[in-house]
Structures are given as structure tokens and as C-alpha cells.
Amino acid sequence: MSKYAFNSAESCHKRLFLPLQMGYVLDAPHRVKCAYDAVVRLFDTHLHLQDPRFGTSAIRSDTLRRARFANVEAALIPAVNPQDWDAFNIHFSEYDKKDLRVHLLFGLGVHPYGVANLNPSEDERLFQDLEDRLRARPAEVRAVGECGLDYTLDTDRERQKSVLISQIQLAAAVQLPLILHCVRAHDDLLDLLARHHAPPSVVHGFSGSAETAARWVRAGHMIGFGAMVTHPRARRVLGAAREVPDAHLLIETDAPDQTPYSRRPALNEPAFLTDVVAGLASLRRCSEEDIARTSWHNAIKLFGPVQ
Secondary structure: OOOOOOOOOOOHHHHHHHHHHOOOOOOHHHOOOOHHHHOOOEEEOOEOOOOHHHOOHHHHHHHHHHHHHOOEEEEEEEOOOHHHHHHHHHHHHHHHOOOOOOEEEEEEOOOHHHHOOOOHHHHHHHHHHHHHHHHOOOOOEEEEEEEEEEOOOOOOHHHHHHHHHHHHHHHHHHOOOEEEEEEOOHHHHHHHHHHOOOOOOEEOOOOOOHHHHHHHHHOOOEEEEOHHHHOOOOHHHHHHHHHOOHHHEEEOOOEOOOOOHHHOOOOOOHHHHHHHHHHHHHHHOOOHHHHHHHHHHHHHHHHOOOO
């Protein structure tokens, strides 16, 4: 048996971290094998790999290799603006032929941050383009978004709602989940989703209370938890993370933002998803394997199978 094949009495958390702690950066064909690999599959449901802070293609490839050593097998990359829609075609070609073994899936949409850059007179053309892309989508496109409402922005709220409604209607038409950004807008966002018959979706990077999370669950949506569950003073989020039913739990990094507490000030990356798993397992008084299995199952249920 390899010295990296741990017995069941040892800490799952140690098993998650050993390749990273010991500095292994190996090509996928030479990946360290251990008993843990047969048990754990992690799905990062929110990763902005297109962010310029990740640097060059080579740096992004190394980032994905580290993620795979941390048992991240799949990641969903949401668009934040229309420019991403074409950029993702580049990412398809960059990574499709590489033996990185992280399955990359994508969402197409417009983030609230991008709404101010849209010309309202171009909305019809823009969302027709988005509809065409969604209906002719490659297999890797699994969601509409990132979209939503952010009431901390200067962007007019009614304009945000208009752009969001177009995306909700498209998601309903093509039966894809929405990846939702919500800041200080839970009432309005839940209302719009209900009124426009949104399919089951995910509110990502959840930072609300247990009571607010319960409203999302009653509406049939998933809750995406990230690095806030590693912050000892994030009391509202920690309370919500304890209470969300297993069937509504997803995990994410939101990398390169939202770095886990113990890894700051480094940029976040998908390999750090293990910190989120460990935080949730501690809060929910279960094993990290339980969190991994539950969140993987839920991600596949929402976004479809990973080939």
C-alpha cells in the first residue's frame, strides 16, 4: 500500500490537504493515488477562471492541476458580461485537449456589475443573441448566469430587474438553472423568480441568515456556500450553513475572490474548496466525505451529469 493510502481512523481533513501541504504539483498522469480518491469527488459550482487575476493559460492550467489533486473533478464557470460568451470558446479549446481531468462547465449571462455597461436600446438584440447561444449550446453550457440583483450598486434597481427578468425568462424557456448573485435584495429576487416561473436554481456565495436560507429552500432553490463558512465571526452565515437541508446544499470557491479565512491574503483558487468542505463538516457535525458526496449529488442534479 502507498504511504498516501490512509486508514479510516485518520482525519479526512488531513487526507484532503496532504498533496497541497507537501507541495505536490504533478501532471495528471502521475497523480498521487490514495484510498481517499475512490470516495471524494468535489464540484466547485462557482469559479471565475476567466478572471485576469489567474494570469496566463499556463498559470490557469497549473491552477486546475492543483484543484484536481485536491479532488476537484468539476467546476462551473459563470459569465459576468457578454464578452465572456465568446471568451469561453477559447477556454473550451484551451482545456479540452489537456489531461487536466477537471471537467469545466459554463454559464452564460450578465452579472449585475455589468448592467451599467449595457445600452437599453440594445437589449432586444443582446438577449436574442443569448437565447440563440443557449438553444444551440454546446454540452458544457449548463446554466444561465451569473445574474441577479445587487442593491449596493449605483446601478438603477429597476434597470437591474429588467435585465434579470430577461434572463429568468430565458432560463425558463430553455430549462436551465440560474446562477444567482444576491446582495441586500432577497425579497425582490425571490419575488421575481416566482413571478417569472424560474426553474430550480442556486443563490451563490450565500451570506444571509438561516431564516433567509429557509425561504430559498421553500422556493425550491439551492444554496451555494463558500469561504464565509471558514470565518469564525460570520455568525449569520454559520447559522445558515448549519440549518440548510442536505438536499439544498452546494459548495463553491468564487475564486479568485472569497479566499478562505486561514489562507488570506492569497488569491482564492479551486483547490481551496477543501477548506469549505472542512468548514461545513465541522458546522454540520458530519464527515467531510458526507459533505463531498451530498454536494456532488446536488450539483449533478442541478447542472446535469459530468462526462
